[in-house]
Amino acid sequence: MTEVLEFASIPFKSLDDEKPVYLSLYPPKVGEANLVQHRKVPTIIYFHGGGLTVGNRDSWHPTWLQRRAYTSGFAFIVPNYRLIPPSTGHSILSDIKDLFAFLVKTDLHAVVRSIYPHAQAEAYNIAIDRDAIIVAGSSAGGLCAYLAAVHCNDPRPRAVLSMYGMGGNFFMPHYFVPKKEVFFRGRELLEPSNFSEYLYPRAKALGEMTDSPLQYHSNEYHIPGYPANPRMLLARLYLQMGVFLDYYTDCHDPSLSARLGKIFLKHTGTNARNRTALESEHEMMEYAEAIPEHHHCLFPQLHVTTNWPPTILCHGTADTAVLFEESLNLGYALEKAGVPVLTYRINGEEHSFDYNADAEEKYGEIFNTIVATLQKWVSA
Template structure:
């Protein structure tokens, strides 16, 4: 779940846009940012296959698209390294569930590793080297400009995401085959879903001190849904200066993540288990008689077998990819504990894991105006970590 300003401008212009699947007549899209090195002429066999990083946006799983909260610092560094950067849409909750999100994550990887190179081939064959840039979304090759003509190395793909996108990255790490070479989660959800933050109703401000929401204002998005259309694209929108609350979210989906946390029912919408309510069942799990702490083992038995796939904490194994976690200690949207717990689970499994702790910082700290200066060390460390695990397969 993300908050803060809209996306940063992508480095060096527009991407190439592809539909990676169709659902109920709608296209699910991803954007491909080619690296910024000079183009390479010649037949396909002479073009490089380069590392690729797939990115999933934040938004509490309920709002956003592949251009929302765009991590310009990240894409820019990767493009300069000669890597392909992919930002993908996925179906939003509700009416979709985490099962749909997981299916989309798997399909993004399937498209990137198997179908994207032939699609790029078609563009390259129709576009001379160094032609002037045009409209990328036409996918006619005119947007290539001076970008590097290259291909995805299917053996060198990493996954990344911020907030809810970090959860998508965890799902990829657990379930995509072959597994990503490395994982980046920036203040990612899902490191521990079995906490009061996700399960307990709240009556006082809890997220950045913002007001408690009136559920009646969001009846369209509360179960049972009547005519809620499936979507993978819900752009951010804010009220103008003339509004009584200038800058307040104008798209109601931007408040849904906070609403579901407030009501303590986030996991009902995530799993689709409303009747009976999974959140209520988990909320009532008694403390362990041995430790006095929340009984995770007892809670696990209340989660349906088909839903266990959606809980990263129950899917960490020794073959989980090397992972780097970044989280602010004062995060009120996704608690610092989420990443701490994921770090603990990965260490127990013998997985290489690096935690970058950003003291005193809130959610979405990397979108602050001075982020490039304030967090340059963290940003550089993130990219160096991914490069180390991707370069070993560079052809």
């Protein structure tokens, strides 16, 4: 029987233990005239969210974006990547680079045919147009998109879409000041001792993973629907403890977060406010100089140049998971560098607003404009 293939699951690299790392390939909509042509297509590479600590290529799937990509003729690719801990931002950056290398050298149609010999694979008779790649992501996936924009040069992404992406400004107390009051989407503070296996140094013994699915407790649990996968709470825990950047960089001893926190307190005293932008170039350089040079590659804001691709930033102003000020800061830096940038300020919305049941009704026109703009940029 012929299998109808909604998407293809393809390994694009293997880890040291030979475990494959997978991507999902969703083909673009095609007409009858295109079915037998090995044609180049524009592509959106979308990186999933999850605070870099949880998730996989099925988690928080952006239906609004994938559906519009399909009808606009884009291939849509969602890769897994290594998760923190025990992996670090360096591991994730390596996965991103390896993904790009795989896509530009691989005959995707041949791979799909070999994996799914009985499937209807005509829609996959495509080649990635190396001059029309867009990188996109939500939350932590936005950070992955920024890293691709900075470090993937052959080919270089033509555009970036960040949905409330982290990494627009890591020099904020949100990342390195411990929290003593509720700060994250109104949710309770966590007890670190409940997560001891995920805390340094014990977390170093964990095995590498690229796939940690979302899991929730049933309605019979004392907190119905509470996360059952502890990794779903790790990014929030690290932010609460003020050590997220230690896990991101693997810079625990001495703690990078503690070092940055001292600089922040020097400039602001005990007023732990989050600012729209760094108040001076000197201050940014002071933070940068406190970071070991081999970690600079993980901080996108240190690499904004005229070569950065045109960028769309879409962020809710009430976001408490990834603060709106991050997108403002990156937007200001891009404008200063002369990079085309569009910022969509979604007033009053929290994190992940585009997954709300009424998101299409409220923001469908913005979503249409975003995809149309991306299409224009890759066609220019």
